[in-house]
Amino acid sequence: MITLHHLNNSRSQRIIWLLETLNIEYQIKHYQRDKQTNLAPAELKKIHPLGKSPVITDGDKVIAESGLIIEYLCETYGSDKELMGNKENRWDVKYWLHYSEGSLMPLMVMKLVFDKIKAAPKPFFIRPIANAIVDKAMTSYAGPNIAKNIAYIEQHLANNKILGNEYICGTQATAADFQMIFPLEALVAKQKGMAETQPNIYAYVKRIHSQPEYQKALTAGGQYDYA
Amino acid sequence: MITLHHLNNSRSQRIIWLLETLNIEYQIKHYQRDKQTNLAPAELKKIHPLGKSPVITDGDKVIAESGLIIEYLCETYGSDKELMGNKENRWDVKYWLHYSEGSLMPLMVMKLVFDKIKAAPKPFFIRPIANAIVDKAMTSYAGPNIAKNIAYIEQHLANNKILGNEYICGTQATAADFQMIFPLEALVAKQKGMAETQPNIYAYVKRIHSQPEYQKALTAGGQYDYA
Structure with a gap:
């Protein structure tokens, strides 16, 4: 199953929209920004060394960078929806x-x-x-x-x-x-x-x-x- | 034929390395940074509205953003070289x-x-x-x-x-x-x-x-x- 490591109020929200659109099983692991610094918590480094969100895990795959996460999910789970476009676009x-x-x-x-x-x-x-x-x-x-x-x-x-x-x-x-x-x-x-x-x-x-x-x-x- | 719109001393230099590695026909259109501001010249806006380099034209296709240019060139002209990786990577x-x-x-x-x-x-x-x-x-x-x-x-x-x-x-x-x-x-x-x-x-x-x-x-x- 896909796990989205999700930081509140961040670029990660759009990935949940995609997961809902793909209508597949997923879970969210929630992380909260530090209230003083507004930065992501150190815990996220356990998933990917740069400690940023969004990042997803899918089995033993760890995928970081928003653009890549979106491409990975669309290609792997959205092949019937032409989410990566068609021949023309x-x-x-x-x-x-x-x-x-x-x-x-x-x-x-x-x-x-x-x-x-x-x-x-x-x-x-x-x-x-x-x-x-x-x-x-x-x-x-x-x-x-x-x-x-x-x-x-x-x-x-x-x-x-x-x-x-x-x-x-x-x-x-x-x-x-x-x-x-x-x-x-x-x-x-x-x-x-x-x-x-x-x-x-x-x-x-x-x-x-x-x-x-x-x-x-x-x-x-x-x-x-x-x- | 591919034309690379190339700004001196910029992120565009790596695209020439790729074009040489692909060993295909290409031409370079050279642009010089403004000597006062160090910015790209306005001429580049004729190719793409954001006026940045690198940008390539291939027939009637205009491709901007370094990551995309590299992927486009590797996929279109480097299929024998596994430049986009293989099943594993x-x-x-x-x-x-x-x-x-x-x-x-x-x-x-x-x-x-x-x-x-x-x-x-x-x-x-x-x-x-x-x-x-x-x-x-x-x-x-x-x-x-x-x-x-x-x-x-x-x-x-x-x-x-x-x-x-x-x-x-x-x-x-x-x-x-x-x-x-x-x-x-x-x-x-x-x-x-x-x-x-x-x-x-x-x-x-x-x-x-x-x-x-x-x-x-x-x-x-x-x-x-x-x-």
């Missing part, structure tokens, strides 16, 4: 698996680290200098890059709408959706005004959130801030 | 494609951004505060995470040595090597003392650099700081 489907964690998430994590630096307690006479330094780094690198990526995805979903595609790679869910939902729902939850400025991303996230399998996954995963 | 091979860009590189890029903040010109009375802020962020997040990842790879290569495996996933090169060479050669080039502290990573990089196909790729790619 298989490279598109795989593209989003790599893009999400390789291009988009690093920028979002960098912004998170900068936001934490700004929010950290520090003497009042240092605060404006710290903020100026962080703002410079944001406006010269992470900020414009995040904006470029959001615009890119919004355009992709706008084109999809014209084509009648409700999912990232067509008229049905593929691996691309399970991978991309996390950064997109995090953006909708954290960036103000996405409903007005990025209506296609906003509508996409709401559409996915209304799916019965997604709702079941929320109950199974426990507290989750992005849905 | 195929998920291991794919793991490194995701790990390299999804886990290791984001940390290395974050360190690069912090180093740039420290090196940027600023008034002398601000410098110590800026350095303290950056050092705090490095010691609390990026620094220990980079160290953990380096130790993880060093251990993997040390285990490999015992097994007689000269490559990341066995006795012959696979997609994993073409993907992982970039962060590892960048570490060896930039971190002092890797020969002593991480002898297996150091030896691995030197071994790859001595390959005739790698050497040919260096000539084809032009100026490259990490080899």
Whole structure:
């Protein structure tokens, strides 16, 4: 049986949505973030040396990295559903698996680290200098890059709408959706005004959130801030 | 014919090594980083909206994201070479494609951004505060995470040595090597003392650099700081 090692409020939630969609037997082992540091607990290192979540075990196989977990599950247990795409769109489907964690998430994590630096307690006479330094780094690198990526995805979903595609790679869910939902729902939850400025991303996230399998996954995963 | 859109001194160099290893016809379109900002030129946006390198075109296909480019080339043109692994190690091979860009590189890029903040010109009375802020962020997040990842790879290569495996996933090169060479050669080039502290990573990089196909790729790619 598949065991998902699941950290609360993390990139792992999307894997539960996939497991529910595959309609196969699985179990969840729950891990809680440290309340002080917000980091994953050391216990996770027993499963994989890097101690990150999500990670799955399937018999004696240990599979880490979100994109790979999704591909492994889709290929092994979803062969009847074309979750890895078909002859025409298989490279598109795989593209989003790599893009999400390789291009988009690093920028979002960098912004998170900068936001934490700004929010950290520090003497009042240092605060404006710290903020100026962080703002410079944001406006010269992470900020414009995040904006470029959001615009890119919004355009992709706008084109999809014209084509009648409700999912990232067509008229049905593929691996691309399970991978991309996390950064997109995090953006909708954290960036103000996405409903007005990025209506296609906003509508996409709401559409996915209304799916019965997604709702079941929320109950199974426990507290989750992005849905 | 395959065209590699190649940015000087970038993650794209490893794709040339793969193209040389596949021994197929290809051409390189060269792009130079902006001398002031060190960023990729806007021209690259004509190929893919995110304007990044590497990106390849193969007929009317446009493939971006290093891990995907490597998988695409290995699957399409390297079927006789088992570059995507065999029945036993195929998920291991794919793991490194995701790990390299999804886990290791984001940390290395974050360190690069912090180093740039420290090196940027600023008034002398601000410098110590800026350095303290950056050092705090490095010691609390990026620094220990980079160290953990380096130790993880060093251990993997040390285990490999015992097994007689000269490559990341066995006795012959696979997609994993073409993907992982970039962060590892960048570490060896930039971190002092890797020969002593991480002898297996150091030896691995030197071994790859001595390959005739790698050497040919260096000539084809032009100026490259990490080899």
